Structure formats: structure tokens, C-alpha cells
Amino acid sequence: MSQQIVVGVDGSPAAAAAVEWAADDATRRGRDLRIVHVCEQWSQNQGTEHCEGALEAAADIARGLATGVKVTTELLTGNVVERLIAESATADGIVLGSRGLGGFTGMLLGSVSSAVAGHAAGPVVVVRAPQRAQHGRVVAGYDGSEHAQAAMQYAVEQARSRHARLHVVTAWQVPSLSPYGVAYAQLIEQIMEEQPRRARELVEPWRTANPDLVMTDEQPCDHPATALIRAAETADLVVVGSRGRGGFASALLGSISHAVLHHATCPVAVVRPPAEKDA
Incomplete structure (x- = not known):
């Protein structure tokens, strides 16, 4: 298992909250941070601008928060659930928003976050919204x-x-x-x-x-x-x-x-x- 945290993003508010959580966690635990966006076939047919924009916005958030952390990004293609589960095999953990846009659509929890949490090889953290209050x-x-x-x-x-x-x-x-x-x-x-x-x-x-x-x-x-x-x-x-x-x-x-x-x-x-x- 590598010493990196992987966060899946899609441009949704929940995904942005997941990036914030992952950046804080990477800083605290001394991990690298890998940000991925899975550009599914329907997105590719319309061009990759949205996919690239979601990835770039997430990277900006992470680099502004993750002090001393190596932040990398990658645009992936294929089935979003399958790609994220594959990422989990070599990651210290996967972080996802509870629900999102495009491939991350779902109900209250979200079909992608639910599927990945059930099949991932390691820890999966699901973030609903930015957490401002700290309880210790x-x-x-x-x-x-x-x-x-x-x-x-x-x-x-x-x-x-x-x-x-x-x-x-x-x-x-x-x-x-x-x-x-x-x-x-x-x-x-x-x-x-x-x-x-x-x-x-x-x-x-x-x-x-x-x-x-x-x-x-x-x-x-x-x-x-x-x-x-x-x-x-x-x-x-x-x-x-x-x-x-x-x-x-x-x-x-x-x-x-x-x-x-x-x-x-x-x-x-x-x-x-x-x-x-x-x-």
C-alpha cells in the first residue's frame, strides 16, 4: 500500500468538501495526495473541458490547504466505480463526496460512494459537506x-x-x-x-x-x-x-x-x- 490518499472529484460541492478533508488528512498524516477525475464516455463525447476543469479546481483547493504535501492529478477514463476501486488497491485510502454530478449522481448517499465503500480494498471516507465545527x-x-x-x-x-x-x-x-x-x-x-x-x-x-x-x-x-x-x-x-x-x-x-x-x-x-x- 502506498503512502498516498486518493480523492475522487467531479466538480460538485460534496467533491470539493472531500478535497478539503483529504488535504487536511494528508497534511496531518504526512501522506501524498492524488486527485483523480474519471471522465466517462458520455463526458468524452461532449469534450473533456468539464473533466479538466473539475480536476484543476480541485487541485487549486488542495494546494491551498495541504501544507508541505505533494499533490498530483490525473484524468482517468472508463467506468467511475471500477476505476476508483482499482485506485484503492494501492492507496492509503479513498475520499469521496457523498453525492455529486455526472458519474457521481445518486440518491442521498450516492450510487458511486456506496459502491466504492462496499468494494474498495482499503478505507473509504465519505464526506457530505465542509465541516467547520471541530469536536476533538x-x-x-x-x-x-x-x-x-x-x-x-x-x-x-x-x-x-x-x-x-x-x-x-x-x-x-x-x-x-x-x-x-x-x-x-x-x-x-x-x-x-x-x-x-x-x-x-x-x-x-x-x-x-x-x-x-x-x-x-x-x-x-x-x-x-x-x-x-x-x-x-x-x-x-x-x-x-x-x-x-x-x-x-x-x-x-x-x-x-x-x-x-x-x-x-x-x-x-x-x-x-x-x-x-x-x-
């Missing part, structure tokens, strides 16, 4: 799974580079026992006592391994997506695994990461284990 807090969703461990490692690095607190959310839910809930009252009570304890124990090795970080944690009895979206209200970044186990139910992207991407107001990083490949 990175939030990580954690359930102990392989994906969550990769997410935690990225969250630790982000918190350290920002000199920020790392807040770990391990949400859990009481299993549905209806219509026999009364008969299982004692079991429910036991679960209510044991689950928070087990959740806290998951975080302890990370706290021990990173004594330089201020690390807080919570174990809410709530749906994981709800808990993370709530925590995102006072976070500079939320980090989740692309999928997990238990409350972090599995899918290619994962229901939890998908919900957080759609509803969190701050930037969201989706992380897959480095060795994992799509089937």
Missing part, C-alpha cells in the same frame, strides 16, 4: 469482528493524528423472546448484566495498547446504527467496519455501515480488512 472526537463502532478491528486500527491512527479523543461505541440489543418474555425474565436480566460487561472487555486491549490516547467507551442497549448516528452528532469522524457480526449484521457493505453513511452528518470512514477480497 473520533467515534468508532466496535463489535470485535475482523472488520471492526481494521476499523479500530484506522480510528486509532485518525485520533492520534488529530490529537483527539477516541470514543468507542459497542451497542447491543436484547434478543426478542416474545411472546415468552415473562417466562424468560431471569434470562433477560442476566443478558442485561453480562452484555455491557462483555462489550467493555472488548475495548480494554485497545486501551492498553494505546496509552497515549484518551479513549472513552459506551455500551448502549440500542440498535448499533442508531447509537453511532447519535454519537456522530458530536464527532469529527465516524469509523465503521464494512460489515460485522451480531448487531453489525453482515452484507457486502453491511446494514450498519450503510445506515451510518446515509444518516451521519459528519464524515464517515468505512474500512475493510486489508487481506479481504471480493468473492
Whole structure:
């Protein structure tokens, strides 16, 4: 993996916000910054002026913000999702706007950002809008799974580079026992006592391994997506695994990461284990 961050742009406001985030991140973590625009066939048929203009505008933003960072640009052709996923194979991370213009069109989240977050080889950060307020807090969703461990490692690095607190959310839910809930009252009570304890124990090795970080944690009895979206209200970044186990139910992207991407107001990083490949 190279020491460069790749940001995909298309001239939209969300893409400009992604460039700002990527420039700040590259400065903090000492990475090079590579800006790419994928000029799809429909754009080429109309000329490449728009593509070149989007790339040049993004580069101007980055060079004005990224102090001491090497900034390079490249105009790519082909399918935007496929090219960005290919870029992720050799990048330290991919940064995208939540939705955009042209090839970046989509719904609330955007078809491109959603697809890339589900298939990229490394971290994908999705930025909705410029973030002016700073909270000094990175939030990580954690359930102990392989994906969550990769997410935690990225969250630790982000918190350290920002000199920020790392807040770990391990949400859990009481299993549905209806219509026999009364008969299982004692079991429910036991679960209510044991689950928070087990959740806290998951975080302890990370706290021990990173004594330089201020690390807080919570174990809410709530749906994981709800808990993370709530925590995102006072976070500079939320980090989740692309999928997990238990409350972090599995899918290619994962229901939890998908919900957080759609509803969190701050930037969201989706992380897959480095060795994992799509089937």
C-alpha cells in the first residue's frame, strides 16, 4: 500500500468538501495526495473541458490547504466505480463526496460512494459537506469482528493524528423472546448484566495498547446504527467496519455501515480488512 490518499472529484460541492478533508488528512498524516477525475464516455463525447476543469479546481483547493504535501492529478477514463476501486488497491485510502454530478449522481448517499465503500480494498471516507465545527472526537463502532478491528486500527491512527479523543461505541440489543418474555425474565436480566460487561472487555486491549490516547467507551442497549448516528452528532469522524457480526449484521457493505453513511452528518470512514477480497 502506498503512502498516498486518493480523492475522487467531479466538480460538485460534496467533491470539493472531500478535497478539503483529504488535504487536511494528508497534511496531518504526512501522506501524498492524488486527485483523480474519471471522465466517462458520455463526458468524452461532449469534450473533456468539464473533466479538466473539475480536476484543476480541485487541485487549486488542495494546494491551498495541504501544507508541505505533494499533490498530483490525473484524468482517468472508463467506468467511475471500477476505476476508483482499482485506485484503492494501492492507496492509503479513498475520499469521496457523498453525492455529486455526472458519474457521481445518486440518491442521498450516492450510487458511486456506496459502491466504492462496499468494494474498495482499503478505507473509504465519505464526506457530505465542509465541516467547520471541530469536536476533538473520533467515534468508532466496535463489535470485535475482523472488520471492526481494521476499523479500530484506522480510528486509532485518525485520533492520534488529530490529537483527539477516541470514543468507542459497542451497542447491543436484547434478543426478542416474545411472546415468552415473562417466562424468560431471569434470562433477560442476566443478558442485561453480562452484555455491557462483555462489550467493555472488548475495548480494554485497545486501551492498553494505546496509552497515549484518551479513549472513552459506551455500551448502549440500542440498535448499533442508531447509537453511532447519535454519537456522530458530536464527532469529527465516524469509523465503521464494512460489515460485522451480531448487531453489525453482515452484507457486502453491511446494514450498519450503510445506515451510518446515509444518516451521519459528519464524515464517515468505512474500512475493510486489508487481506479481504471480493468473492
